[in-house]
Amino acid sequence: xxxxxxxxxxxxxxxxxxxxxxxxxxxxxxxxxxxxxxxxxxxxxxxxxxxxxxxxxxxxxxxxxxxxxxxxxxxxxxxxxxxxxxxxxxxxxxxxxxxxxxxxxxxxxxxxxxxxxxxxxxxxxxxxxxxxxxxxxxxx
Numbered sequence: 001x002x003x004x005x006x007x008x009x010x011x012x013x014x015x016x017x018x019x020x021x022x023x024x025x026x027x028x029x030x031x032x033x034x035x036x037x038x039x040x041x042x043x044x045x046x047x048x049x050x051x052x053x054x055x056x057x058x059x060x061x062x063x064x065x066x067x068x069x070x071x072x073x074x075x076x077x078x079x080x081x082x083x084x085x086x087x088x089x090x091x092x093x094x095x096x097x098x099x100x101x102x103x104x105x106x107x108x109x110x111x112x113x114x115x116x117x118x119x120x121x122x123x124x125x126x127x128x129x130x131x132x133x134x135x136x137x138x139x140x
Contacts, residue, residue, distance in 0.1 A: 043121055050114045057107035060100050067096040 041049065070093030075082035 041117075043118065046114050046118050046121060050111050050118070053107045053111035053114065057104050057111065060104045060107065064097065064100045064104070067093055067100055069093070071097050 071090055073086050073089040073093060075086035
């Protein structure tokens, strides 16, 4: 069975086939936000990305329930053909279970990366606030 090379690539942006008929703007998958401290997404976008990766992991987990049914398929009869068919079906199901587990791990890993980025974002924001508050008040 052919396995796609590399990891799935997430490319945020407008999907013309989606329910939403207008592309989002201003940071949340729209116009780029100003970069600073190494960040390329604003805080709201980071929260959206965490939610999307977690939702995708949940979808894969739901698919895993059906994949396990395939992986444990039993032959419908006691003749040779049924047994061989079930064996091939189980192999396919096992490959599907393995692929889904890889995708679940990947999605959870991506969500965790964005959670980590949110922590760094908050730290950078806190540092910037401290620096600004230390500036002398009024006109110099």
